[in-house]
Amino acid sequence: MKHRRRLLSTNASHYLLWALALLVIVGPLAPVAAASLWSTPLYDSGGHFTWDNFHALFTDGGWWTAVGNSILFAALNTAASIVVGVACAVFLTRTDIPGRRILTTLLLLPIALPGLVLIVGWAAMWTPAGFASSWLETNTFLSMPVDLYSIPGMAMVGMTVASPTVFLLCRGTMLSIDPALEDAARTLGAGPLRSLLSVSLPLLRPAITNAALLVFALSMEVLGLPLILGYSSKINLISTYLYDHWTNDAQQGLVSAGAVFLLVAVAGLLVLRNRLVGDTARFTTTTGKPTGVRVLKLGWVRWLVSGGLALFLTVSVVVPLAGVVLAAFTSILSPFISPWSVLTLDNFSAVFDNALYTSSIVNSLLIAGVGGALTTLVIAVLSVIAHRSRFRFRGSLQQGMLWPRMMPALVTGMAFFWSFALLDKSGAIRSSLWGIGIAFAVRSLALGYSAFYPALAAIGADLDHAARTSGASWWTAMRTVVFRLVAPAMGASFVLLFVAMLNDAEPAVFLVTDKTPVLGLTMLQLAATSIGGSVAALGVIQMVITLVVLGAGRALLGVRPRA
């Protein structure tokens, strides 16, 4: 056999990629760690090493209240979205309930909406004075049982976005489970439902724990939700606490200390996840034999399930979405004025007439489209190194991909600014879309990685071993075998990355210039100064664009968010 000399040995290539990844991920963390241990903000001269920031943080009662609130909110959100997400993954992919495609679409819609706009929709409809709540109270005996301005209320709104994420992360595994495993249970006398629940559900353990970790981590750092819904009820979460101290007192040291705390927390959660999942070889479902998807017949119960899901999705998705559309097409949305009397297209024309908004849309599309695709590839490569190789430091890659998400977005933005300023003296990257794109991409690594982890766990090791024994190098085995098999996960990763990078705002505060506006920041500025109509209009435009891009991606590449 011809022995081809490779340019770089596999191990050396792993080290090279690992070093590059570390540069991009840990590089920005260094200014944050430095700021947390320094007595003055980084831009001020002087100052000295100090533990005061951590001391001030840990002795502040307000901080621990915020931590408690955040943990409660995150726990509620995670629990609810896991239950809903997994139930939907089971019912919508493996059973024969009617209307599966519509229900799936409805479930996934909230992901396409920017968070701010989704909250606008919820606020317009389901708050105590909202349209839908008032209508329910005046016309029926029902009323909205959950107060949106409380932690359970915020968790409910958060769940609308978290459960489709859980669904996306679990669906791939659900579809790849070998029916032979369930057949084995059937031959022993288990009914179809029992075999589904006792064989297939446990196989979802990597996907479920991974999704739980992601949702929990995201809940700890989400900012828009508590700022809009929790503020008037004096509910402080970690994110609003840090945001307050950053913007109002310019206490960079204190906030950096808080960011370090969050990083340590997520590192601990990741260790917990790996512990809970254990040996991923137990969850192998893709083993080289052709598999089909066995659909479970539920009988008459399927109408009940379908109806239940439809009702749930109507309340949590359709009604808030209607609120968004109403807000976009009216000049002012209020239960006191009939919406039909204030219908207008002015909100949309205000968006299209303003060069700032249209260039924000174009810039963000570029960042999200091109950046999202490139980042998906990068994550794919890093994930296989982290989970399919014998690379010595693969554990650090797993950690590294999650950390950037945990830092408050403003801190990430500042950190990237400093990194760019120190490493790129010419400023070419920093003041271009590439700089913003890199900051957004690194911040969203966790989302893409979460899509890959369960998919990789599900692929049996014997498949790449088969390639290796035929003489393929490690990279060839990955390229020809593993990457092909994780194509659905790549699709899911791209979806999550595209949406996240389209909407991201705060990391760009220090990086954006008048020539490179981005959609997230533009939307925040609009939200601060308008009565909601223009924000909703921008959100509707963004949602349409997202759906068009994702639909086009599916048509062109055959890459779909589902297998």
Next chain:
Amino acid sequence: MISLSKACALAAACAVVLTACGSSAGTSGSATPTASVDVGKASPVTPLDAAVTARAKKQGSVLLYTNADAQQTAPITKAFEAKYPGIKLRVLNMNDAQTFQRYATETATGVRTADVVMATDSVGMLDFVRKGNVLDYTDPNLKNLPGYAQLAPGVVAVSEDPLVAVYNTALIPKKKQPKDLASLARLSTSIKGKVGTTDISNPQSFGAVSSYVSQQGDAGWKNLQALGPNTKVESGNGNLMQKLAQGEYQAAYFVSGSVRALIEDQKAAKILNYTYLKDATPLLPRAVAVTKKAASPDAAKLFVNFLLSVEGQQAACKGGFTPYRDGVDCAYGLPAVEAVVGADNVVLGGYPKDIVKNKATIVERWKKAYDR
């Protein structure tokens, strides 16, 4: 998934196409003045000397960091670029805290930063001056401007932005809407939790409270302490207005004057009404300053000169600023505010005395009154 998303896309695309085909100019022009108010006589123009103007034209652009949004700065950009073709006004919108932090971070790393900053936050701006970031020079316009226009060495007021009270007319009919803060405080006991304002961490809110209490003293604190337990606090104006329109709140006070333009539009006026409170219409100076590390200092001076001139103030009026110099015809100008509030009740001055020293105590006292 294709079927539903295609339908959505089609519907929205139709709406979008209809809009693009049939839209008129998006920006709303200034409303016609409700009553003719005497705006005084315009002083003669005071331009900069020719050498500065020539250097400015060579520099070619001015980078402005401001808390005013795109719609507010658009008329100013148009007017400035029309008057000085060849000099581009580049505007970057961000809130006050970000403006100063970004300037500090950019100068610390040697990156191009703002030539001009325009901000409302009094303490932020004074700290900015104290750190030596502002170019101290005297614009020729100053000799025709009232004394309170100069806020600090090198810092001049562009606009005196009032804060207003806004009511939901469906819940509190126009006749019953309180015309001063003391009556609102009395009313608030019967509508506990239905009155809103923004948090003192917001520079406009802090400016309003500090200006109000430095004018009214302990009587002012008494009113705030009466309002405190009955008021809910929001993080920003956007939420406040939305909840007010929905009926979650019946009244809101110390609201940024930028809502006036949004309410003058007939549709919003069906449900929202704003008023200048007789005893509590703080006027917050919007400060403008040329920075020390400006890359285009002469263009910056030219821009500030334009902004302070009668022509520039007319353009600012179109954006919703509140001009205060004589001879500027504006529905939202200072004379219009004085006509409602009464010239004696309008307190014009620079920043409140000792504001930097007193900030901590004011914030503490406010937080106690509002239980935050």
